[in-house]
Amino acid sequence: MTRLARFEQTVLPHLDAAYNLARWLTRNEHDAEDVVQEAFMRAMRYFDRLKGNEARPWLLAIVRNTCWSWLEKNRPAEVVALDDAGTVSADAESLGQVSGMDANPEVILLRSANRKLVNQALEELPVAFREVIVMREIEDLSYKEIASIAGIPAGTVMSRLSRGREMLRRAIENRMRRAS
Amino acid sequence: MSLGTRKDPGEEPLIARDATYYRAPDALRARVMSAVRREAREEARPAFWRWGGMAAAFAVVALVSWNVALLQARGSEEDRLAREVETAHVRSLMVDGHLNDVASTDQHTVKPWFEGKLDFAPNVADPAASGFALMGGRLDYVNGRAVAALTYRHRLHVVNVFEWPSAGGDSAPVLLTRRGYAIVHWTHGGLAYWAISDTAGEDVLKLAQLLS
Numbered sequence: 043m044t045r046l047a048r049f050e051q052t053v054l055p056h057l058d059a060a061y062n063l064a065r066w067l068t069r070n071e072h073d074a075e076d077v078v079q080e081a082f083m084r085a086m087r088y089f090d091r092l093k094g095n096e097a098r099p100w101l102l103a104i105v106r107n108t109c110w111s112w113l114e115k116n117r118p119a120e121v122v123a124l125d126d127a128g129t130v131s132a133d134a135e136s137l138g139q140v141s142g143m144d145a146n147p148e149v150i151l152l153r154s155a156n157r158k159l160v161n162q163a164l165e166e167l168p169v170a171f172r173e174v175i176v177m178r179e180i181e182d183l184s185y186k187e188i189a190s191i192a193g194i195p196a197g198t199v200m201s202r203l204s205r206g207r208e209m210l211r212r213a214i215e216n217r218m219r220r221a222s
Numbered sequence: 223m224s225l226g227t228r229k230d231p232g233e234e235p236l237i238a239r240d241a242t243y244y245r246a247p248d249a250l251r252a253r254v255m256s257a258v259r260r261e262a263r264e265e266a267r268p269a270f271w272r273w274g275g276m277a278a279a280f281a282v283v284a285l286v287s288w289n290v291a292l293l294q295a296r297g298s299e300e301d302r303l304a305r306e307v308e309t310a311h312v313r314s315l316m317v318d319g320h321l322n323d324v325a326s327t328d329q330h331t332v333k334p335w336f337e338g339k340l341d342f343a344p345n346v347a348d349p350a351a352s353g354f355a356l357m358g359g360r361l362d363y364v365n366g367r368a369v370a371a372l373t374y375r376h377r378l379h380v381v382n383v384f385e386w387p388s389a390g391g392d393s394a395p396v397l398l399t400r401r402g403y404a405i406v407h408w409t410h411g412g413l414a415y416w417a418i419s420d421t422a423g424e425d426v427l428k429l430a431q432l433l434s
Contacts, residue, residue, distance in 0.1 A: 046262040050255070057254060061246035075250050082254045086261040160240045179238040210237045 049089050052097045053082075059098055059181055060105045066176040067109040069165050073116075081108040099183065103191040106173065113169065120169055159221075163213035171206030174199055278397050278427075303416065304398055304405050306364050311382045311403065311418045314360070314371065321373055321380065322358030332359045336370055344370035344385045345413060349432040354381065364416070374429065379421035381429055388414035395430040397423045410434045 043051075060081060064074040081104045092100050113121050164172060173192065177183045178199075189196040246254075314321045324335040333346040339361055348356045357373040362384065369386040388409050395408040404423040407416045408430055415433060417426050 046259065049258065049262070054255070054258075057246045057251060058243075061250060062244045065244040071244075071247075074244075075247075075253070078246070078250060079254055079257050082258050083261045086258045087265070157240050157242060160238060161242055164238050164241050175238050176241075179236050180241055180243055207237050214237070 045089065046086075049086055052092070053085055053089070053101055056098045056101050057082075060101055062181065063102055063105050063173070063176060064109055066164070066180070067106070067169060067173055068112065073112070077108050077112050078105065080112075081105040084108065099187040099191055102177070102181070102183075103193075106191050110169075122168060122170075159214060159217055163210055163217060166213060167206060167209055171202055171209060174202045175206045175210065178203055278395075300396075300398070300407070303365060303407070304400055307382075307384055307405060307407075307416045307418050308400050308403055310362050310364055310371065310384065314362070314373075314382055315380060321360065323360035325358035327356050327358075329356055332356065332372070335359065336361075340368060340370055342370075342387045342413070344372065345411070345415075345433060346372055347433050349374075349429070352428070352432055353377070354429050354432065365414075376419065376421055376425055376429070379419050379425070381417055381419040381421070381426060383429070383433065384416040384418075385413050387412060390414075395427055395434075397427055399423060406430045408434065 057078070060078050061074060064077045064081070065071060068074045068077060081101070085101055085104050088104070110121065164175065167175070174188055177188045177191065178185075183191070185196050185199050188199045192199070194202075324332055326332050327348070327350070329346045329348045333344070336344055336346075336359065344359070346356070346359065350356065354374040354376050357375050357380070359370060359372045362369050362371040364384050365386060367386060369384050372383045372385065374381045374383065390409055392411070393409040395406045398405040398407070403418050403420055404426045405416065405418045406423070406426045406429075407414070409415070410433070415430065417429055417433075419426050
């Protein structure tokens with residue numbers, strides 16, 4: 043089988059995942075399409091470095107890096123440096139505060155929040171938090187996979203995830219309060 | 223780690239599960255596939271051919287500035303032949319059955335077919351391994367004489383290669399483009415070659431190299 047045929051068989055099936063991630067990170071369909079095309083060309087170039095059958099996280103890492111480069115160039119204000127060393131412990135505490143939320147009526151309310159509301163709130167999340175939530179909850183990737191895609195430790199993935207969920211929860215609540 | 227023991231993060235409510243999963247539009251799928259193929263082709267091509275087109279362009283520019291008069295004389299001859307070659311190429315593809323008098327992928331079938339029909343033995347190659355499959359050949363009429371026209375398939379593109387005897391010495395391939403067609407002409411071993419196709423100029427140059 044030629045290199046191109048192998049690429050089309052192993053990498054191309056993950057086009058939806060690539061587009062979904064790029065669409066959530068750029069928040070714009072045209073920019074997402076440009077980023078995805080660029081990412082696939084890079085993937086073809088570095089195809090020999092793909093080992094085993096981990097094509098999806100491998101491709102998504104390229105898409106994610108292409109997105110971040112694109113954001114840094116075109117929307118530098120959206121890419122803010124995060125002090126993860128300082129936020130991990132703080133997140134562990136805030137996680138303690140929000141534990142037990144499942145039974146809370148607020149959460150039940152949240153679950154009925156419509157798709158549009160969730161989409162809008164998620165889009166407004168800072169990109170570093172948005173990307174881990176998209177990868178975990180929409181793309182259903184494991185912590186380990188997210189860690190390798192984003193190039194951050196698994197502990198940071200968890201802390202960003204819980205902090206991101208907390209921010210998202212508040213954003214949705216605020217929107218619902220304003221709507222009612 | 224305390225985070226894990228305090229609460230299994232996997233059990234947290236999925237806040238964003240109602241968010242949209244954006245599927246790639248069909249147009250993007252097509253766009254990505256063609257970009258990937260372009261990228262694969264670019265990689266497969268040796269550096270020589272990547273820069274060959276540019277080098278050829280520089281060479282032509284240099285020639286122009288060196289001797290305008292000579293080039294004009296050659297240019298009108300070249301232009302006339304290019305027009306004839308283009309006409310013959312287009313006509314060969316107009317109706318099914320025009321392309322080949324002898325349709326065969328076997329060079330040992332195609333070459334003997336010309337015997338007795340021409341006053342020279344055309345060069346018939348089969349560079350299928352390099353991406354150019356022999357399709358067959360026919361008689362045609364170019365430059366005021368009967369010539370051999372060999373046809374090769376490169377992916378979905380047909381390449382016509384016209385051959386006739388030339389008194390001049392060998393000359394390196396020259397790439398021309400006319401109305402979207404890539405035309406490459408060169409002289410080798412006493413034969414003038416004119417190759418034409420709607421594929422990329424580099425591809426026709428590659429065939430020229432394979433036939434020389």
